Amino acid sequence: MNFLFVSIDGLIGDLAWRVRNEGHDVRYCIENEDEREITDGFVEKVVDWEEHTEWADTVVFDDVFGQGTHAEELRAEGVAVVGGTAYTDRLEEDRNFGQRELKDAGIDVLPHKEFTDFDAAVEWIRENPDAYVIKPSGNVQNVKRLVFVGEEDDGSDVIRILKSYQRSWGDKIERFEIQRRADGVEVAVGAFFNGEEFVGPVCINFEHKRLFPGNVGPSTGEMGTSMTWTGKNDIYRRTLEPLESTLADEGYVGYMDLNCIVNHDGVYPLEFTPRFGYPTIFLMEEAMETPISRVFADIARGDDPGIEVSAGFQVGVRVCLPPFPFTDPQTFSEFASNAPIGFESKPPSEWTERHLLENAPEGVHIEDVKCTNDQWRVAGTSGVVMTVTGMGETMVEAREVAYRRVDDVLLPNMYYRDDIGERWVEGEGDKLHTWGYLRD
Structure with a gap:
């Protein structure tokens, strides 16, 4: 078949490469x-x-911010x-709208309020003291480090951060949501x-958004993910299942994800990801016995x-170089741009384009x-260079495989988190089972 992949910033290259390796054009x-050289040499650009x-049998879009409109128009043309x-673009871009849609579908949501004025938000928190989370909406929400999770029960730390954002980001953050913080297990379905x-x-997947091990440092898009597959469990029934008729009316086609906070009281969706998640989709590729090309062709x-x-x-571990998660062209030029990538398991005699394109080290999923x-x-x-994945019968085994493969990567100045998957082992898995949310 003929597959056309469309991306804004070059996120979907590994999928395109895998589909090509499954024998398709x-x-x-x-x-x-600025991103167009990504996957040069891997697929036709x-x-x-x-x-x-007109050439394509199947068109695959990878992102939101207007691509949903393009997909909708093409679908209408057959x-x-x-x-x-x-509609699904808006679910992610407008957090307040997404929360309203969840509530209208009968799904439990945490108390929240949208603001366009920093001073009004500060005054509201003073009048309603509690622990809160700041979540920018619109294009600026892609700057993941702007999401702030408050620790103080009176919201005083959130007030300090809002005043800081007002000075440094006031001209860019047009809308933001203040959501009451809930304690529990953060899990996506x-x-x-x-x-x-x-x-x-x-x-069922677990994102690791902070830059450093122990969930310390600035928020990133993602530093790694751990996951498992289940039947249609209780989390699914409380979140995705009630949305099925709405998505059917829309004619949505693709992957739908809801990040949630789960505790003994209930399941509370935090945000929509109506598209592929990165690097979640790479772990899904790794685990699928059904060819990803057939999945795309059939659901389309x-x-x-x-x-x-x-x-x-x-388990998927993201391997990065400076200046990620920040933007600094000079630092990128000095430490990352055009840097050679090698593998200890691949001797120089095997370093030919044809060999590596067809026999890449196991578990290596290319990004930039x-x-x-x-x-x-x-x-x-x-x-953001690559995601390295591993699988196992247990989370411990999957971690061992993934990090053994990371050790095989030769890339100066690279860094990654060494604790992906530990949260499950240290008790989050037991909590989800005890609360009954993974029961099929």
């Missing part, structure tokens, strides 16, 4: 000129994706598309949707691909990588 468009929609709609219903097993046509997955657990002159190199501008 692939074309890949990255709209951001095109500049204007709209010129190739094109088989994996992608969102204007997701599944594929084929335009009519959720299909396949349910993905309203079919059930009968997704089969490996039992057990998966290109291949030039038989050499993998760092591409793009972010410093």
Whole structure:
């Protein structure tokens, strides 16, 4: 089949590469000129994706911020598309709207309030003291380090951060949400949707957003993920299942994820991700026994691909370079740009473009990588290089495999978290089982 992949910032390159390696013809468009060299040498690249929609049997979009509208328009023309709609784009971009939709569907949500004025938010917290979380909405929500989780029961630390944001980000943060903090296990639940219903097993995953081990430091997009697959468990029934009819009315096609706080009192969704999560989708690729190309082709046509997955657990570790998670072109130029990537298990005699493209080390999922002159190199501008995954019957085994593979990577100045998956082992898994939320 012919697959056309469309990305804003080059996030979906590993998927395009995997589909190509499954024997299909692939074309890949990255709209951001600064990121266009990502996956050079891995797949065929095109500049204007709209010129190739007639060629494509299936079109796959990777992000929101307007792509849902494009997907919706193509779908109306009879094109088989994996992608969102204007409505599902808004679920992620407008946090307050997403919370309203959850509440309207009969799903429990935490108390929250949206603001467009910092002074008004400060005054409201003083009148309603509690522990809160700050969540910017709109485009600026992609700056993940702006999400702040308060610790003080009177909200005084949140007030201090709001005043700081007012000085430094006041012209960029147009809307933000103040949400009451809840203690418990942070867990995400997701599944594929084929335009009519959720299909396949349910993905239970645990994001690790802070930069340093122990959940310390600035928030990033993601430093790693651990996950497992289940049947349609209690978390699914309390969150995704009530949304099924709405998503069917929209004709949504793709992966739908809800990040939640879970405790003995209930399940409280925090935010939507109506698209692939990164690096969650790489762990899903690793665990799927059904080819990812068949999953995309079938759900784009309203079919059930009968997704089969490996039992057990998966762990994904993000390998990064400076200046991630910050933006600093000079630092990127000095420490990351065009840096060569090697593997201890691959001797120089095997360093040919053909060999590595077809026989990459196990568990290596490329992100900002290109291949030039038989050499993998760092591409793009972010410093997010790759995700290395591992699987096992237990979370401990999956961690051991993943970190053994990370040790195989040769990349000067790289860094990563060494505690991905520990939260499950140290008690979060036991809590979820004790509370009954993973029961099928």
